[in-house]
Amino acid sequence: MPVRVVESNTPAQVSxxxxxxxxxxxxxxxxxxxxxxxxxxxxxxxxKEEAWRVNVQIQGIDLEHGYLCGTMEALxxxxxxxxxxxxxxxxxxxxxNYTFYTGKxxxxxxxxxxxxSKFPSFSPLQGQVESDGGRQLDLNNYPYIFMRWKEQYFxxxxxxxxxxxxxxxxxxxxxxDGSISGFYYDPNSxxxxxxxxxxxxxxxxxxxxxxxxxx
Amino acid sequence: xxxxxTSAASSSSSTASASGNxxxxxxxxxxxxxxxxxxxxxxxxxxxxxxxIGNRTKKLSFLKLGAVPAIASALADADDSEKxxxxxxxxxxxxxSFACGFEAxxxxxxxxxxxxxxLRLLTNPDEKxxxxxxxxxxxxxxxxxxxxxxxxxxKNMEFLFSLxxxxxxxxxxxxxxxxxxxxxxxxxxxxxxxxxxxxxxVILLDGSLSQREACLESxxxxxxxxxxxxxxxxxxxxxxHLNSVTELTKDRxxxxxxxxxxxxxxxxxxxxxxxxxxxxKSGLITTLLELLNDPGQSGDDAALGLSCLIAGKEDLxxxxxxxxAIKNIVDILKTDSELQTKRLQGLFLSLAELCSKLExxxxxxxxxxxxxxxxxxxxHKDADVKAAACICLRNASxxxxxxxxxxxxxxxxxxxxxxxxxxxSSSVQVAVLGALSNIVLDFSSPKSSFxxxxxxxxLIELSKSMDPDARCSALRALRNLMxxxxxxxxELFISDVNAQGxxxxxxxxxxxxxxxxxxxxxxxxxxxxxxIEFVFDEDGLILDTVGRxxxxxxxxxxxxxxxxxxxxxxxxxxxxxxxxMQQLFPQATGSENFMLKFLQSDESQLRSATVWTIINLIxxxxxxxxxxxxxxxxxxxxxxxxxxxxxxxLDVKIRIKTVLGQSMxxxxxx
Numbered sequence: 070m071p072v073r074v075v076e077s078n079t080p081a082q083v084s085x086x087x088x089x090x091x092x093x094x095x096x097x098x099x100x101x102x103x104x105x106x107x108x109x110x111x112x113x114x115x116x117k118e119e120a121w122r123v124n125v126q127i128q129g130i131d132l133e134h135g136y137l138c139g140t141m142e143a144l145x146x147x148x149x150x151x152x153x154x155x156x157x158x159x160x161x162x163x164x165x166n167y168t169f170y171t172g173k174x175x176x177x178x179x180x181x182x183x184x185x186s187k188f189p190s191f192s193p194l195q196g197q198v199e200s201d202g203g204r205q206l207d208l209n210n211y212p213y214i215f216m217r218w219k220e221q222y223f224x225x226x227x228x229x230x231x232x233x234x235x236x237x238x239x240x241x242x243x244x245x246d247g248s249i250s251g252f253y254y255d256p257n258s259x260x261x262x263x264x265x266x267x268x269x270x271x272x273x274x275x276x277x278x279x280x281x282x283x284x
Numbered sequence: 285x286x287x288x289x290t291s292a293a294s295s296s297s298s299t300a301s302a303s304g305n306x307x308x309x310x311x312x313x314x315x316x317x318x319x320x321x322x323x324x325x326x327x328x329x330x331x332x333x334x335x336x337i338g339n340r341t342k343k344l345s346f347l348k349l350g351a352v353p354a355i356a357s358a359l360a361d362a363d364d365s366e367k368x369x370x371x372x373x374x375x376x377x378x379x380x381s382f383a384c385g386f387e388a389x390x391x392x393x394x395x396x397x398x399x400x401x402x403l404r405l406l407t408n409p410d411e412k413x414x415x416x417x418x419x420x421x422x423x424x425x426x427x428x429x430x431x432x433x434x435x436x437x438x439k440n441m442e443f444l445f446s447l448x449x450x451x452x453x454x455x456x457x458x459x460x461x462x463x464x465x466x467x468x469x470x471x472x473x474x475x476x477x478x479x480x481x482x483x484x485x486v487i488l489l490d491g492s493l494s495q496r497e498a499c500l501e502s503x504x505x506x507x508x509x510x511x512x513x514x515x516x517x518x519x520x521x522x523x524x525h526l527n528s529v530t531e532l533t534k535d536r537x538x539x540x541x542x543x544x545x546x547x548x549x550x551x552x553x554x555x556x557x558x559x560x561x562x563x564x565k566s567g568l569i570t571t572l573l574e575l576l577n578d579p580g581q582s583g584d585d586a587a588l589g590l591s592c593l594i595a596g597k598e599d600l601x602x603x604x605x606x607x608x609a610i611k612n613i614v615d616i617l618k619t620d621s622e623l624q625t626k627r628l629q630g631l632f633l634s635l636a637e638l639c640s641k642l643e644x645x646x647x648x649x650x651x652x653x654x655x656x657x658x659x660x661x662x663x664h665k666d667a668d669v670k671a672a673a674c675i676c677l678r679n680a681s682x683x684x685x686x687x688x689x690x691x692x693x694x695x696x697x698x699x700x701x702x703x704x705x706x707x708x709s710s711s712v713q714v715a716v717l718g719a720l721s722n723i724v725l726d727f728s729s730p731k732s733s734f735x736x737x738x739x740x741x742x743l744i745e746l747s748k749s750m751d752p753d754a755r756c757s758a759l760r761a762l763r764n765l766m767x768x769x770x771x772x773x774x775e776l777f778i779s780d781v782n783a784q785g786x787x788x789x790x791x792x793x794x795x796x797x798x799x800x801x802x803x804x805x806x807x808x809x810x811x812x813x814x815x816i817e818f819v820f821d822e823d824g825l826i827l828d829t830v831g832r833x834x835x836x837x838x839x840x841x842x843x844x845x846x847x848x849x850x851x852x853x854x855x856x857x858x859x860x861x862x863x864x865m866q867q868l869f870p871q872a873t874g875s876e877n878f879m880l881k882f883l884q885s886d887e888s889q890l891r892s893a894t895v896w897t898i899i900n901l902i903x904x905x906x907x908x909x910x911x912x913x914x915x916x917x918x919x920x921x922x923x924x925x926x927x928x929x930x931x932x933x934l935d936v937k938i939r940i941k942t943v944l945g946q947s948m949x950x951x952x953x954x
Binding site: 095096097098102103126128129134136138140156158209210212221222244245270271272273274275276277278279280281282283284 | 719899
C-alpha cells in the first residue's frame, strides 16, 4: 500500500538466494488464488494516529517458484478521491527459492531479523535463522508461511498521486485461520506500520473457493 | 555430348512465353525420348534434365505431360552395355531431379515402377552410372513417400551395409540416407545397432562433406529416444565421436553445423547426463540461434530444432533467454516479412517454449512488442503458423502479472482470436482455445473484450462439440471467465444454459470434461450468496446431478471439483446446507458414503476439499449445525477424521483440527 515518505538512509544490498536442496512448500487452502482478506494498515506517525482499511486479493500462486501475486486496495486514503489499488508480487520463504534474508530493497540482515522477530510465530525459528540462515528448518510442516510482498505499480491511479510504493512488507500468514499480519518496511517511511488482515467470507456461513486453471 | 544453346536458352525463358513454339518443342522432346536412335534419345534426356534442374515450374509442366514414364522407359530400355551408359546416367539424373524436393515428382517416379531399375544401377561397373543411380535414389529417400525399407530382413541389411562400405561417397551417403529417412521404430534402431551400423556411420564423420552430413542425419535417427543406442554411440572409442559431433557445431558449413546441432539435441533429449558441461549446452543454444539467420533450409530447421531442444527444460530456456534468444527471434520476425511458413512456425514455437515457464520471458514480450507480431501471425494463411502463434500466446498469457495488468484484454488481441474459433483446421481451434482459456482470465475487470465479441455464446456452442478435447477446452475457458465473476457476468452464461443443459455437461462421458464442468459450477456458486440458487433450478437438477456423479466413484480430479461445489453451497444458508446433507445422505439406503472413500484418498486435495465441506456444514454460526454434526458422527465421518489427526498433508491436518475443535464445542470428545 502506498505510504508517505520519511527521510532515512540505508546501504544497497545485492539480492541473493540460497536454493539448497529443498522442495516447494505444500499448498494451503486459504492462501490460494481468489482468496480475499480484509483489515487495516496502521499508518500512524509522530503527528497522528491513522489507519487505512485494506482489502487484499490473491490472484496467483506458484509454489514451485515461491511466487505469489495479487492486489491491495487501500480505502479511506486521505489524499485520494477513490480507493487506491496496487498490484504486488510476493516471495515465499521456503528455503528453496527464498530465505529469510531479503538481500535487496535496502533491507539489511539486521532489518530482516528486526522485522521477522516481531511475529510471535517466528520465535521458535529465530535461533536457527540467526545461526545458519535457517538451512536446517523444516518449513514444510510449519503452520505459518512467511513472505515478502512488494507492490509493483498502481492499478487505478497515476504515479503522481503523491503516494509511494517504494517499500515492501514482511508478512506472516497463519495456515489455520488464514489471518495475515505484516510490517511495512521503507527506509523513508514510518517504521513498523502494521498490516492486519483476516479472511473474508462475503456474507457466507463458511468458506467458499473459486479456482482457475492456466493452460 | 554438348547440349544445344536453344535448349539452354529455353530453360531460362519465362513461362509466359508459352507460345505454340514452346509446346511444339516439348512435344518434340517426347518423340525424341522415344527414339530408337540412342544419340537422339540422349540429347532429349539432357534437354529435359537441364530445363528442370532447380525449376519447379518446369518440373510440374513436364510432369503433367508424362515426362517421367517416358524417361523411365528410356532407362528400362537401355541395356547395360557401355554405349548405353550415357543414357543410364542422364535418365537417372533426370529422374533424380524430378524427385529432388518435389513430392509430386517422387510420386511419379515411384508410380513409373523404375525404382528397382535404379537400384540395379548401383552394381553397374561404370562409376558414373553408379553415382547417378545413388544420387537419384538419395533424392527419393529424402521424401516420406520413399518405399518402406525393411531393416529386419537380412538381405536388406546386407545390401545396406554393402552401400555403407562402398568407397563411392554417393553410395555410402545413400546408405546413410536410407537409414535417416526409413528407420522409425526402436526395434529397427536396435537391429541396426546390433549389426554394427554405428561403427560404419562414424567412419563417414571423417569423410567428405556430403558423407558427414548424411552421417549426422542418420545418427540422429538411430539414436532418437533410444538410451541404449546413445550409450553405444558415446561408448565408441571413449566418446571420441561425441566430441567430433560437438566439434562439427563449429564447422564452416551451416548445414553441417545445423545437422550436428540436431544430432546433439537428439542425444540431449534422450540422455541428458552426457551434457553436464554447461558450456556445451550454451554453445549448442548459441549455434542454433546463429543459424536462425541462415536464409536457407538450415534456418528453417534451426528454428524447429531450437524449440525441440528447450521444450520442457527450464534451465535451457534460461540459458537461451540469457543468450538474447527472444530479441534475436523478434528481430528476425520484424525485419523479414517473407519468411517461409516452416521457419515462421519454428520461430513462434521457439518463442512459445521460451515463455512456457519463465516469467521474465513473458514480461519481455510486452516490452519487445511481440504481441503485435503474434496478432499478425493469427491472420496468416497457413494453419501451422496460426496454431504456433496461438500456442505462443497461450504460454505468454501464463503470466498472472500481465493478465492482471490487462495486457491481453483488448479488442486488438481478442478479435482475431475469437474469429479463429471458426477456423477450419482443428489444430488451430485447439490452439486458440488454449490461448483464450488463459486470456479470458481478466480478474474481473469491468470490461471484457471477449464477452463483447460474443465469446460466451461461442464457448457454449463448443462445449457441445463432438470432440471431447474441444468440449473440455471450452469449459475450461468458461471456468476461467467465471473466476470471481460478478452476478452480471454469471447471468450472461446462465441465461444461455439451462439446468438441463448444464446437468448434461456434468454427466459428460469424458472425466476431464466432467471435471471442467464442475470447476465452472464451483466458480458460479462462489461469490455473492444468491448465486448458489443456480444449482436449485428445475427442482435442484444440477445439485442432484453433482451428488449422483460423486456417488459413482469418480476419478480424484473430478471428485475434488465436485466436493468444492458442495463446499461452496454448504457455505450458504441453512437451506443450502441441508440440501448438501441430502446429497451426502440420500434416501436410498445401501450406498456407501462417498465422503468416507474420499477421506481415504491418496490425493491430499480431495481429502482437504472433503474436510472443508464438513467444516461448512457444522459451522457453529448456523442453527442446524449440531444436528448435522450428529448425523456426520453416526455415519462414521467424524470418527474417521479422528483417525486422521496426523495426516501427512499439513493443510488436511489443520482442517481436521478445525473440525475436531468444532466437534468438541458440541460436546464431543477429541
